[in-house]
Amino acid sequence: MQNSEIASALEEAAELLEQTGANPFRVRAYRAAAGTVRRLDRPVTAILAEEGMAGLERLENIGPRLASTISRLAMDGDWPLLDRLRADLSPEQLFDTLPGVGPELARRIHEELGVSTLEELEVAAADGRLERVSGIGPVKAAHIREAIAARLRRPRAAAPLAEPPPISELLSVDQEYRTKAEAGQLHKIAPRRFNPSREAWLPVLHTRRGERRYTALFSNTGLAHELGKTHDWVVLYYSRPGEQEGQVTVVTETHGDLAGLRVVRGREEETRRFYEAERAFEL
Numbered sequence: 001m002q003n004s005e006i007a008s009a010l011e012e013a014a015e016l017l018e019q020t021g022a023n024p025f026r027v028r029a030y031r032a033a034a035g036t037v038r039r040l041d042r043p044v045t046a047i048l049a050e051e052g053m054a055g056l057e058r059l060e061n062i063g064p065r066l067a068s069t070i071s072r073l074a075m076d077g078d079w080p081l082l083d084r085l086r087a088d089l090s091p092e093q094l095f096d097t098l099p100g101v102g103p104e105l106a107r108r109i110h111e112e113l114g115v116s117t118l119e120e121l122e123v124a125a126a127d128g129r130l131e132r133v134s135g136i137g138p139v140k141a142a143h144i145r146e147a148i149a150a151r152l153r154r155p156r157a158a159a160p161l162a163e164p165p166p167i168s169e170l171l172s173v174d175q176e177y178r179t180k181a182e183a184g185q186l187h188k189i190a191p192r193r194f195n196p197s198r199e200a201w202l203p204v205l206h207t208r209r210g211e212r213r214y215t216a217l218f219s220n221t222g223l224a225h226e227l228g229k230t231h232d233w234v235v236l237y238y239s240r241p242g243e244q245e246g247q248v249t250v251v252t253e254t255h256g257d258l259a260g261l262r263v264v265r266g267r268e269e270e271t272r273r274f275y276e277a278e279r280a281f282e283l
Contacts (some may be wrong), residue, residue, distance in 0.1 A: 002241045003037050003044055005213065006073045009082055010034035010243060015083040016175045019097050030059035037070065046073040077213070080189060083204045086237065087191035091116040098139060098147045108133055115142040115265075116221050116235075117247050122148045123266040164246065165238055169209050170264050174234050174250040177205040177216035181231075191220050211240045219249060 001009070014030035018022075036059050037044065047055040047070055056067035073079055094117070095106035115121045124130045125145040131138055139151050179184050184205035195201070205216040218224075219233035232252050239245040253263040263271045 001025075001044075001073050001077050002215075003040055004242045005239070006044060006076075007034040007038040008239060008245060008248075009073055010037065010070075013021075013079070013082050013085060016082075016089055019089060025256060029061070030065065033064055033066045033070070036061045037081060048074060049050060052054055069121060078204075078206050078215075083189050083192060083215065083217065086215070086235070087160060087189065087202055088193050091221055091223075091273055092195060094118065095121065098144060098151070100143050100147070108135065110221070110223060112230075113224060116219065116223070116249060118148055118151060119247055120249065120266050163240075163243070164248075164267075165209070167264055167267065167270050168251060169212070170248060171218055171238060171262055171274070172272075173205075173207060173209065173214045173236055175264055177236075180205060189217075193220055194222070194225050199254070213236055213240070214238050250278055 005172040011034045014027045017030070018027045023179055038049075040059075042170070043055070043217075044056070047059075053064075053067050053071060054093075056062055056070055057064055062070065064075070069079060069081075077169070089112040092106045094109075095101050096103050096107050098106075109121065109130070110116065112127055113124050115124055119189045121130070122145070125141060125148060128134055130144065131141045136144070168271065177186075181203040186205055188200040188203050190198045191202050202217055203222060205214070207214050207216070213238040216234055218230055219235050220230065224230045224233050229251070234250045235247065236250060237245055237247050250266045251265055253259050253261055253268075258268070258272060258275070261271075261275060
């Protein structure tokens with residue numbers, strides 16, 4: 001990982017920990033370490049090669065444990081804690097952090113709209129579906145839409161928002177993940193939510209397409225468990241160096257002309273055009 005990617009991973013962990021009510025000192029520690037990494041005038045990999053772990057520990061805001069984490073991100077590009085945090089944060093907890101959305105309304109939004117991320121909720125707010133949730137009218141929907149926009153555009157060290165990848169690339173990563181998961185080729189983590197036996201059942205994929213880095217894992221939301229979709233819905237996290245991270249969910253469509261096909265939720269029309277172009281090419 002490059003420095004900007006390491007910093008983004010630390011910032012995301014801090015944000016997820018904050019949303020789950022973790023110790024604020026731990027949250028601040030990750031954010032401070034991220035700032036240190038962003039300000040470095042040479043790559044973390046160079047520091048490790050020239051000075052080893054001691055070189056990282058001499059940096060401001062970085063102790064032995066954070067140095068170990070940063071070293072792993074720099075050399076291997078993965079961080080099990082971040083994977084688990086992604087799997088454990090419930091949509092209800094996430095939506096409850098928005099001003100004016102309490103636990104009960106957060107639950108209804110998730111269940112009635114089937115959305116699990118702020119990005120998906122932003123789409124639902126823009127296309128009018130949010131207003132159809134019981135207890136939400138045009139005024140509240142507008143306030144929620146503004147809150148989501150502010151949250152998604154909250155700068156992480158002025159990093160720009162991730163550019164949405166093309167549908168073909170998202171479906172390619174989705175296919176790679178599901179193929180390798182079925183073949184038992186991926187490392188599995190043990191999420192805390194909906195997993196009382198602490199079984200390591202959730203496979204995680206880290207992969208790249210060009211400069212874009214991806215992490216993929218099956219959805220571990222309450223709705224996915226309720227509908228039996230924990231081995232169908234795939235959550236993809238993506239970014240390029242210097243970008244904030246983006247997130248989408250890929251599902252098997254059950255209705256309409258796309259039934260039976262893998263569809264990027266929130267980008268259904270683009271997905272439809274992708275399949276139409278594929279069919280035209282085959283003809």
